[in-house]
Amino acid sequence: MVGAGPHGLAALKALLQNGIEADGFERESDVGGNWNFGADNSRVYESTHLISSKPFTQYPDFPMPDSYPDYPSHRQVKEYFRRYADHFGLRARIRFSSDVVDAVPVDDGRAWDVTARDRGTGVETTYRYAGLVVANGHNWSPKRPAYPGIEDFRGKVIHSADYKDADVLRGRRVLVVGAGNTGCDVAVEAAQNATHTWHSTRRGYYYNPKYLTGRPSDQVADGLLALRVPLAVRRVLFSASLRFAVGDLTSFGLKKPDHKFFETHPIVNQQLVYYVSHGDITPVDDVERFDADGAVFTDGSRADVDLVVLCTGYLVSVPFLQHEWLNWDDDHPQLFLQMFTPRFDNLVVTGLIQPDSGQWTLAHWQGVLAARVAEALRRHPSTARAFLSRAGAEAGRRYSAGAQYKDSTRHYYEVAHQDYLRALQDAIRELEAPA
Amino acid sequence: MTANPVRRKTLAMRPWDWAFPPRPVAHREVLSALPDPPTDRPPLLMVHGIAHGAWCFGENWVPAAARAGWPAYALSLRGHAGSGGARHLRRTLMRDYVHDVMQTITELPEPPVLIGHSMGALIAQLVADRYPLRGLVLLTPAPLHSAMGDLVAIARDRPADLGRALVGRTLSMEPDILFEGLDPATARAYSDRTGTESPLVQWELLLRRRVGPVRCPVLVIGTPGDRLVRPADVERTAESYGVEPVWFPGMGHDVMLDAGWDRVLDTVLAFAADLPAWGTAAVR
Secondary structure, three states: OEOOOHHHHHHHHHHHHOOOOOOEEOOOOOOOHHHOOOOOOOOOOOOOEOOOOHHHHOEOOEOOOOOOOOOOEHHHHHHHHHHHHHHOOOHHHEEOOEEEEEEEEEOOOOEEEEEEEEOOOOOEEEEEEOOEEEOOOOOOEEOOOOOOOOOOOOOEEEEHHHOOOHHHHOOOEEEEEOOOHHHHHHHHHHHHHOOEEEEEOOOEOOEEOOEEOOEEHHHHHHHHHHOOOOHHHHHHHHHHHHHHHOOOHHHHOOOOEOOOOOOOOOEEOOHHHHHHHOOOEEEEOOEEEEOOOEEEEOOOOEEEOOEEEEOOOEEOOOOOOOHHHHOEEOOEEOOEOOOEOOOOOOEEEOOOOEEOOOOHHHHHHHHHHHHHHHHHHHHOHHHHHHHHOOHHHHOOOOOOOOOOOOOOHHHOOEEOHHHHHHHHHHHHHHHHOOO | OOOOOOOOOOOOOOHHHHHOOOOOOOOOOEEEEOOOOOOOOOOEEEEOOOOOOOHHHHOOHHHHHHHOOOOEEEEOOOOOOOOOOHHHHHHOOHHHHHHHHHHHHHOOOOOOEEEEEOHHHHHHHHHHOOOOOOEEEEEOOOOOEOOHHHHHHHHHHOHHHHHHHHOOOOOOOOHHHHOOOOOHHHHHHHHHHOOOOOHHHHHHOOOEOOOOOOOOOEEEEEOOOOOOOOHHHHHHHHHHOOOOOEEOOOOOOOOOOOOOHHHHHHHHHHHHHOOOOOOOOOOO
């Protein structure tokens, strides 16, 4: 078990719960992974709140407290993970401050030798395990596009990975690049603090409100799914509700979306359009190049800025494993159910998903599936092998519920939550009913 | 062990839970007693049945269990006894009760042994469907497979009571229905403490429920003369988990209050003391 973030904890719990001996390795001194604010590889910032509401975001067997709001803050989220770890007695099974530096298959792939370095003493120790679960996250290794001329730029350039709070924006002219949820959050904070803000995006997007009809909008969306409303109708409903509530975004100077609803990862941000309409944010095109004073955009316009915040996302990085073991294709792993590699029965990846919803219900069920596979390998090897033998043929299959995702690195791991969860459920049932 | 426990399929898809989460309730009453000195035993969490409250366990079981070395907790569901939500009782659903129990569980230091009585036992089974309990104890349990048979028996036994339920009033909690061995004054006093039940939940008892695999050990307790849950239903519930029910003749439906409650508690505590460490239970 590598990583004690949301996915690592869920997998560790599922394994222990099913009587499978397991140890966790965590490079930090506490659980929470990305939500462990202040840790080296934590990418949350002071103002981070969840962008999905509680019901699908929480673990199904450990609901968030009623006292939490619909959209809890990162502090509450971290506290939630600490309580989860304590409740299920996971801490005692985790080696904290322990950096996994290497993992190699031994004994013909029947076991893994995992080498971990103690971050305090620097001492490296190798442990042998029958199986390896990788849950080291995919939102920590920054993706930095190579813009021409960026080395001539005299201002400051930071990646959102290093963005912690609005202090850095104060009194500066700021260019925010990227319209992920982070990019939009940072653009809004810049609008509140900076002298002026430019927001550069590749394409137009749908900016979803956090509430519709007084309820968190993801719950409204799940209500339509529960009623089995087809994709085309949901598209019409959501576009119509946005048109009704906000109107034509191009009248604010924003780009028209070049894609249909549900084809890009949803952006949930009510404030961005507000600040655009107040003139605090100027929407601009994609960055073409930088020069000494600022940026030039693809439409030929330019902006003179002091600070550039690249909210350009993250790349998957599993530094302790050889790429081929994870069936790596060019720049990302091709996995069966986004979890299993055709190369090994006893190597599982969890958390390599980006759902159009909350995440940790999926983390829970990924953990359960990992535990069922481990259990089946022991008790019903033929069922387990029949299941895993599909890994090659079905590697890289997408769970998009019929939508065609835009091809970019941020959509490699995009899943439609209900589609993907149904696939997990089928897999779990298959392993529970040995032939 | 009987031969054919029900094979249950894992249920991950719960779209209604995601779309319409239960509303929080302002206050939950949880009675508790902790052993002194502390022990390393898992907590016991007790859930009451129709129109009862945490008090029905608080009366005898909670203090007695703590004296025997068990951290003991009893919860009042929303709209019952000291918990909030009475104003919304008429539109309260079973899933709201499940939510209340789940919220209480997450406040405990570790996974509990869940003890449910009557309707509380049905709720406990629905909780076991989504949460990895240490153990599950069902006292005169309302069945997962629909309480229609019990309703028919009540109709034959006490037609007036069926009429009350049909118009949305709470099932009768008269002393002779709940108790067999108590003196009349005590039985009357307990009966008077019962309140009202959500009519929707009473109706929901007639539905057939599907739950996923329950992987923790299960103990089922019944009384042969029960006037609310038929012994045949207790039998069937036990069989679905592949266990034999334990019978307590001469007791009424409320086994945690009726004379002889200490013998029932002893059986429960012996079961709990025998539980395997968390995570090593056999797969059912």
